[in-house]
Amino acid sequence: MKAIVCNEFGLPSSLEFTEIENPIPNKDEVLMAVKACSVNFPDTLIIQGKYQFKPNFPFSPGSDVAGVIESVGENVKHLKVGDEVVGFIPFGGFAEMAIVKAKDCFPKPVGMSMVNASTFLLAYGTSYHALKDRTNLQKGETILILGASGGVGLTAIELAKLIGAKVIAAASSDDKLKLCKEFGADELINYTKENLKEKTKVLTNGKGVDVIYDPVGGDFSELALRAIAWNGRHLVIGFANGEIPKIPTNLALLKGASIVGVFWGAFAQREPKKSLENIKQLLNWFGQGKLKPHIDEIYSLENAPKALEAMMQRKTKGKIVIDMTI
Template sequence: MKAIVCEEFGLPSTLQYKEVASLKPKKDEVLVRVSACSVNFPDTLIIQGLYQFKPTLPFIPGSDIAGVVKEVGENVTAFKVGDAVFGFAMNGGFAEEVIVQSNAIFPKPENMDFPIAASFLMAYGTSYHALKDRAKLQKGETLVVLGASGGVGLAAVQLGKLMGAKVIAAASTDEKLALCKHYGADLTINYEKEDLKKRIKELTDGKGADVIYDPVGGHNTEQALRATAWEGRLLVVGFAAGTIPKIPLNLTLLKGCQIMGIFWGSFAMQFPKKNYQNTMELMQWFSQGKLKPHIHQIFPLKETAKALEEMMQRKVKGKIVIQNQ
């Protein structure tokens, strides 16, 4: 089969598009013929050896997959050959086939095409876990989403609105913010032109934000934390800005606030029943037309490096998808 292989840590240009050995599922695994795999910002870090974990070289990156079951392990009863599925793999998605744990995939609805399915689970799973399980976002609270035009950011905007929050989207361009408004943001902040802390306070009548959703990191994290309300919650989702902020912990004392780490992949593996419940709730909203990923662009498998470069250059609004022909 064809695959994108990372043989050494480095930039996307170092990845190899090549023939690799076919795969065989173990007893609790499923072999999926990949139709689509979306690109997530952690993919750009994993190939550089900059993520929380480093896969053993060589490896095939890519996690957010959708496709058709090709073979099942001997213990698998929930799926059969020919089933259309979507799900999450630790790696291996940028290929024609991938091995997935049977408890990490779900039946694909007929009204969800493969690119949409591949764009759904990680973005919406992360954001829903963050807002529901960690922040316990309440109706009427104010949610500020940093990096709001990205895949997880737009998911957080949509989910925040569905959960009854007032949503303030923050991003780096007016074009990105227009997209956020289209997906339900009540108010917007261009943090390249405006003072983030000052604008959050102004838009909340001096109270501050109840919840900050932060997949960006960098210098804006502290400014957002300084603009939280009493007992606010800062959700640490990722570091797309490339730098991990160092936070003065006296701010948590002064505001009675919390800083919460969000690692959806680990949550999904450790608590599969909770993750299944969350996923079913998300799928119900999708079936009702209340959730839909925004597809920025679709690339063929052999152009995966170009797709990753687009992500690193912060040109992407919503999701980029790799699709097998």
């Protein structure tokens, strides 16, 4: 099979497009013929050795996969060869074949394209886990979403609006904010032109925001936290800015606020029943037309390093996908 292979930690340009042997599933796994794999920010970290874990070389990046089951392990009963499925893996998705644990593999809804399916689990799973399980966002509350035009940011807008919250979307350009508005954002902040803290205070009549959804990090984390409401919750999603913030913890004390970590991958492994319930709800909403992934660009497998470069340069809006069929 063809695959994008990481032989040493480095930038996307160091990745190799090559032929490797097909992997073999064990008794609790399936072998998926990958049709599409979306690109997520952790993919850019894992190839540089900057992620929470470091795979053994050689490996392929890519975690959100959609495809057709090629073979199943002897213990797998709920899936069969030929099933169209979506799955989540720690790495290995930028390849024509991938091993997926059976418990992390789900039937693809009828009518959902492979490209859309590959964008679903990580982005929507992260945002729903954050808003439902980690902060219990309520109807009528106000949420500030940083990096709101990104892959997880847009899903957070959609889900927050489904819950009934007021959404303030913050992004780095007017073009990105236009897309956020189309996805339902109530208010907009261009934090390259406006002071994030001051504009947030103005938009909330001085009260501050109840929830901060923060996949960006860097200096923006502290600015946002300074505009949080009493008993507010600051969700730590990731660090797309490239810098882990050093937040003065007295800010949490003064506002009675909580700083809450969100790690969907660990949640899915540690609390599989709750995670499955969330996934079923998300897929149901998709089937009802309430969730619509935004695909910014599609790349071939051979050009996957270019997709990773675009992600690192923060050029993308919504999701970018590797399509194995082109």
